[in-house]
Amino acid sequence: MRLGVIADIHGNLPALEAVLAKLDALAPDLIVNLGDCASGPLWPVETVALLRSRVMSLVRGNHDRAMGAASLDGLGASDSYAWQALDPEARAWLAGLPAEITVEGALCFxxxxxxxxxxxxEEVQNGYLVPSPIATIEQRLAGRTARLMLCGHSHQTRTVRLESGAIVLNPGSVGNPAYRDTDPAHVSESGMPHARFAIVTLGAEIAIQHHLVVYDWERSARRAEANGRADWAHALRTGTALP
Known part of the structure; x- marks a missing residue:
């Protein structure tokens, strides 16, 4: 059994199209989408439409959950752009995705x-995301015992093996290679503009391939600039956050 694992598309349609084309060529048995599908100053409507046209298993990200808000009050700039662009039915679809699923024995959130x-x-040190100790990761998992656990959110491509032998994998971000966040203030940077995903082969042992995909990130950067987001444009071109 082979799983294609994607996460954190953030409305980046050209990146998603390139990743799906690569996945089609690799032909995994299932695709798992770990959330944050549309939020960002790019193509939320087209991205959601493409995702809904494909067969895949999905979980809800924090930015997908934000699409369930009754109004723009309290939403950040990226969530606000997506909320206004999407119709109520599409927002409800995103907000109604499950928070956690199990796919072929893999726990997905x-x-x-x-x-x-x-x-x-990861954790924040000196304003940057850095890898957390294995013991800390195990504490955060609160006794979950699946042999494979799949997550997104940090936009960092990362895989660890726990003391139990379980594997925890983050495929990295399809559509947003760097960002700056608050509370606490920090940046997440992949250092490259490529779209990212993973292929996981389930057998007696778990085999993993991490993929970096070239796509037209200049097109996406221009779209971000046209929508007043120089920070996104810089991240899309470089994989780094604006200083």
Missing amino acids: HACPGNDSTYLM
């Missing part, structure tokens, strides 16, 4: 089990 906005495999 967006960030941490029971918390869609807390990092699982």
